[in-house]
Amino acid sequence: MNLTPNSKVIIQGFSEFISSTHIAQMKAYGTNIIAAIHPGCGGQQLHSLTVFDLVEEAVAKHGIIDTTIICVHPYQVLDAALEAIASNIRQIIIISPGVPPLDMVQLIRKAEATDTLVIGPNSPGIIVPGKILLGTQPAEFYIPGSIGILSRSTTLTYEIARELTKAGLGQSISVSIGSDAIVGSSFIQWLQILDEDESTEAIVLVGQPGGGSEEAAARYISEAIDKPVIGYIAGTEAPRGKFWRQTGTLAAVIGRDRDFGSAKNKLIAFSDAKIPVAEKPSLIPVLLKKAIKK
Known part of the structure; x- marks a missing residue:
């Protein structure tokens, strides 16, 4: 991974999933956003960014690009991501929700083949x-430290x-892997x-x-x-068969345990693995301090 202030970053697409406020916040935080990609708008300035029609044009101008943030319509995500991979961009963040599952399957296969x-x-x-x-994470909630946050949720992460x-308890990194049914990278x-990151203690x-x-x-x-590792499972009071957003769309498979995907099953798995689980977010710091002392 290359997650430093020197990393070159582009944004692919402007839509309701990202605003000028988000872009301004990233730039104010020191993120090196060098360009945007929006076909048909090449040569323009949008949100104080120079716009190119194609990713390869931005690469020709600025050299190797480390990360792209994709904010296009869900049905355009696959094309945008494949364009980025073809231009040797190896870190892709997809803000857009609701990407078709078969598109994600194709993208994951390509990502695995190219170490993306x-x-x-x-x-x-x-x-x-x-x-x-x-x-789009709100930077004001974070301070530097040694706790890594790994989540499927969005606002709960904040x-x-x-x-x-x-x-x-400052944070070393906070990552939301996404809450669609199929996502590009896993908890594992x-x-x-x-676990290999020297700046992360817990x-x-x-x-x-x-x-x-x-x-x-x-x-x-x-x-x-x-x-x-400290766990927290949201939705413990959710009725059976009720899932958040797209997370449950692949859960209704004939022959599976009727508790598959439930908060109950997840809590049992954490208990079996002897992972402390907080009953509410405010108790996470308490459990963390105990775990770090041990």
């Missing part, structure tokens, strides 16, 4: 507090960051990244109803992660 890291879709992105902001900041991939994993990614993460933590 994909975050999202339906993600507010990544923040490395004090260094770089990639996406709430937990704020609780940590209030308790004096990011757990490995954070990890907060935030799950929610739908799918089985939390259960898989719990097993992986018990087998492979050495750093302390």
Whole structure:
């Protein structure tokens, strides 16, 4: 990964998923946004950014680009991402929600073949507090530190960051992998990244109803992660079969346990893996301090 203030960043597409306020916040935070891509608007200035028609034109002008933030219509995401990969961009953040599942399957296969890291879709992105902001996360909730936040949620990620900041627990990185049914990178991939990250001392994993990614993460933590991990599962009172946004669209498969994807199953998996779970966000700092002392 290249997540430093020197990383070259572009934005592909302007839509309702990103605003001039978000762009201004990223630039104010020190993120090196060098250009935007919006076919048909090449040569213009939008949100104080020079616009190119094609990604390859931006690469020809600025050289190697590290990260793209994709904000196009969901049905255009695959084309935008493949264009970025063809231009050797190896970090892709997809803000747009509701990308067709088959498009994501195709994108994931291409990303695996080219060693490309994909975050999202339906993600507010990544923040490395004090260094770089990639996406729409509110920077005011974060302070530099050693706690990594790994989440499927959007606004809940900010709430937990704020609780940590209030308790004096700064963050090394905060990543929302996205809350669509199929996302580009998994909890397991990011757990490995954070476990190897020297600036991360402990990890907060935030799950929610739908799918089985939390259960898989719990097993992986018990087998492979050495750093302390604190869990939080949202939606524990959600009725059976009710899921948030697109997270449950792949859960209704004939022959599966009727509790598949439920908060109950996720809590059981965390308990089996001996991962402390906070009952509410305000209790996460308490559990973290205990785990770090051990």
